[in-house]
Amino acid sequence: MTKSRLSTSGVLFAVIALVLLAGSQRAALNAQQAASSAAEVKIDNFSFGPATLTVPVGTTVTWTNRDDIPHTVVSTDEPRVFKSKVLDTDEKFSFTFSRAGAYSYFCSIHPKMTGKIVVQ
Amino acid sequence: MSDTIKDELQHDHNHDGIDRRGFLKCMAWAGTGALCVMQGGVLKSFSLSEMSQMDGKVARGELSFVQISDSHMGFNKAANPNVVGTLQAAVDKINSLANPPEFMLHTGDISHLSKPEEFDIVDQILKSAAPKDVFFVPGEHDMLNDEGKQYLERYAKDAQVGGWYSFDRKGVHFIGLVNVLNLKAGGLGTLGPEQLQWLENDLARLKHSTPIVVFAHIPLWSIYPEWGWGTDDSAQALAFLKKFGSVTVLNGHIHQTMQKVEGNITFHTAASTAFPQPQPGQADSPGPMKVPAEQLKSLLGITSVNFVRGLHALAVTDSTLG
Numbered sequence: 318m319t320k321s322r323l324s325t326s327g328v329l330f331a332v333i334a335l336v337l338l339a340g341s342q343r344a345a346l347n348a349q350q351a352a353s354s355a356a357e358v359k360i361d362n363f364s365f366g367p368a369t370l371t372v373p374v375g376t377t378v379t380w381t382n383r384d385d386i387p388h389t390v391v392s393t394d395e396p397r398v399f400k401s402k403v404l405d406t407d408e409k410f411s412f413t414f415s416r417a418g419a420y421s422y423f424c425s426i427h428p429k430m431t432g433k434i435v436v437q
Numbered sequence: 438m439s440d441t442i443k444d445e446l447q448h449d450h451n452h453d454g455i456d457r458r459g460f461l462k463c464m465a466w467a468g469t470g471a472l473c474v475m476q477g478g479v480l481k482s483f484s485l486s487e488m489s490q491m492d493g494k495v496a497r498g499e500l501s502f503v504q505i506s507d508s509h510m511g512f513n514k515a516a517n518p519n520v521v522g523t524l525q526a527a528v529d530k531i532n533s534l535a536n537p538p539e540f541m542l543h544t545g546d547i548s549h550l551s552k553p554e555e556f557d558i559v560d561q562i563l564k565s566a567a568p569k570d571v572f573f574v575p576g577e578h579d580m581l582n583d584e585g586k587q588y589l590e591r592y593a594k595d596a597q598v599g600g601w602y603s604f605d606r607k608g609v610h611f612i613g614l615v616n617v618l619n620l621k622a623g624g625l626g627t628l629g630p631e632q633l634q635w636l637e638n639d640l641a642r643l644k645h646s647t648p649i650v651v652f653a654h655i656p657l658w659s660i661y662p663e664w665g666w667g668t669d670d671s672a673q674a675l676a677f678l679k680k681f682g683s684v685t686v687l688n689g690h691i692h693q694t695m696q697k698v699e700g701n702i703t704f705h706t707a708a709s710t711a712f713p714q715p716q717p718g719q720a721d722s723p724g725p726m727k728v729p730a731e732q733l734k735s736l737l738g739i740t741s742v743n744f745v746r747g748l749h750a751l752a753v754t755d756s757t758l759g
Contacts, residue, residue, distance in 0.1 A: 362722035363664075385514040385725050387550060387581070393622045403581040405550060406514070423622035426577045429665040431622050 357381065358432065360388050360404070360424075365432035372414065374436055379411040380404070388430065393421040500607040500744040503531050503538040503568065504652070506689030507709035509578065510559045511549035516712040516725035517733060520549075521558060526758045527710040527739050528566045538741060539606070540568045544689035544707060545576030545617070545654030547592075551583070556591055575600060576654040576690065577617040585618055601632050603639050609744055610643055612636065614653035616668045626655030626668035633670065637677050648683040648744060648751065656688040658697060658704045661717035666691050678702060685742070685751045691723075694738070694755045705753050708738035734759025 356372045358365050360382045372378065380390045382404040390410050392398040398420055401410035414420065414436040424430035508524045517523060531538065541563070548555035556579075563571055573592040580588050589600050596602035600615040614636070616626035628636075643649075651657065657674060659667035668674075678684045684702040692714035697704045712725045713736035720726070728736060738757040745752070 363724065364722070384722070385516065387578070389581075403550060421622065425620060426581070427665055428620040428622055428624050429663070 355379065358390075358434075359383055360430075363388075363424075363427055363430055365422075365424075365430060368431070369433045369435060371435040371437060374417050375413070375415060376436065377411050377413040378434055379409050381409050382406060387426065388424045389426055390422055391425045393423055393431075500609055501536050501538045502540050502542060502606075502742055503534070504542045504544060504687050504707050504740040504742065505531075505710055506544040506654075506707040506740075507546040507576065507692055507711055508543070508559055509546055509549040509709065509711035510555040511552055512711055512725075514712075514725060516727045517737075520711040521562070523734065523737050523758060524559065524562050524710045525565075526734065527737070528562055530739055530756060530758060531741075532565075532567045534741060536741070536743065538568050540570035540572065541566060542611075542613075542652050542687065543571055543573045544652050544687060545574050546578045546689065546709075546711075547573065547576070548579055551579055551581040551587060553587065556587075572604070572611070572613055572652075574613045574653055575615055575617055577620070580618055585615075597632075597635060599629075599632055601635060607744070609648045609650060612639065612649065612651045614651060614657075614674070616653050616655045616657070616671075621669075624669050625662060625665055626653075626657075626671070628668060628670050628674055633673050633677075636674055640677050640681075643681070645680050646682055648685075649678060649681050650685045650687065650742070650751070651678070652687040654688065655690045656704070656706055657686050658699070660691060660695060660706070664717065664723040666717065666723075675702060683751065685753070687740070687742070687753075691717075692726075693736075694740070696753070703751065703753070705740065707740040708736065708755065708757070710737055710739070710758070713737065 354373070354376050356370060356376050356378050358367065358370060358378060358380045360380060361384065363384065370378065380401070382388050383406070385406055387403045387405050389403055390399070390401040392400065399412040399422070403426070404410055414434060417436050420434045420436065422432050422434070505527055509520055510524070512520050531541070547559050575585060575588045575592070579585070585600065593600040593602070596613070599618070601613060603610060603612045605611070614628060614632065616628050618627070619629060620627055655668050656666055657668050657671040661667070679701065682701060686702060686704045688704070688706045689709070691706050692709035692712065693706065693716065694708050695706045713728060714723050715726050735757050738755055741754045741756070743752040
């Protein structure tokens with residue numbers, strides 16, 4: 318009896334584990350789908366990395382400033398397609414590119430810092 | 438610094454009053470306090486230890502003012518977690534100068550993030566300085582998010598619309614320029630056509646013998662364009678200044694002292710009161726340079742300037758905070 322009860326609870330445990338696993342797989346899948354429409358640019362040592370980033374239409378690009386000095390992310394087009402507020406250390410700026418094209422940008426505080434997002 | 442170093446610069450191959458050895462000698466002294474005097478187009482340098490033996494006229498002059506720069510109020514990273522303390526130390530240094538300055542110039546980056554409270558703290562600390570007048574020019578950190586609206590309201594009410602202005606003190610003409618707005622992608626500092634036109638008109642009414650002091654945040658000479666240490670259209674401004682006998686250009690931005698003489702124009706950059714930056718090209722980026730805490734104050738400082746009438750000389754003296 319004791320043995321059988323043990324095995325019942327063992328089965329129950331396995332079922333719960335399977336359910337949990339399936340759940341986490343679904344979460345992983347969701348994350349993957351999200352990743353296909355999200356991309357990142359890191360700001361390090363007064364430069365955008367990668368300097369040129371190619372993404373599909375609909376992608377949300379997020380810039381993160383990892384320098385000790387504030388930077389901005391400003392499109393060079395007139396009128397500006399996007400323009401961040403000043404980003405202090407570890408602050409982020411996101412923009413969703415809904416139309417194909419090449420979007421050049423720079424840091425308006427340190428204009429030697431330039432980058433490009435190519436949306437296909 | 439060693440007293441065996443000769444006072445006068447030698448080997449002036451460019452006939453501009455300064456050679457590489459002399460420049461490096463001046464640079465080496467900059468960290469410890471040096472006095473560089475231009476007389477008749479020849480730069481003479483003295484160590485601070487020799488100043489007591491110098492002719493009183495040279496040391497004192499008729500007009501004395503002090504330049505501070507790059508206080509970056511609000512900066513709190515490892516390179517200096519206490520920018521309030523170091524700005525206060527700079528003011529203490531100013532108040533202890535043997536030759537009391539008549540006013541102060543602040544060559545920009547007053548604040549780190551253009552926050553009102555950052556400007557407030559600097560204003561409060563500067564109130565404890567003996568010289569009461571402060572003339573500001575903006576750094577790029579003072580004009581974030583609002584195209585400089587707040588800066589202009591606070592510091593440039595009497596200036597031209599763009600924030601530039603000039604004034605006269607004891608026969609010396611001072612010009613404060615703005616080269617941190619409307620920067621173009623891939624470019625350097627910018628003065629812009631409107632400001633250049635104003636500058637030309639402002640200078641037109643002056644005698645060529647009038648000593649001129651130009652101050653602006655980003656250097657008006659090309660120090661290291663790769664790091665943005667220069668101003669795209671400064672050549673036009675300098676061309677207007679060529680006809681004057683004595684021109685001194687004072688800048689900040691690069692958080693270290695540097696000096697150059699080109700014809701009649703002496704260029705000088707001041708140390709920051711907040712944190713040092715690396716020498717051109719000596720690091721991956723011009724970001725704040727972290728040094729051992731005990732060394733920090735030796736890399737921060739103030740610049741005092743003396744004008745001696747008749748000698749056509751402006752003596753520029755850097756002194757560190759510690």
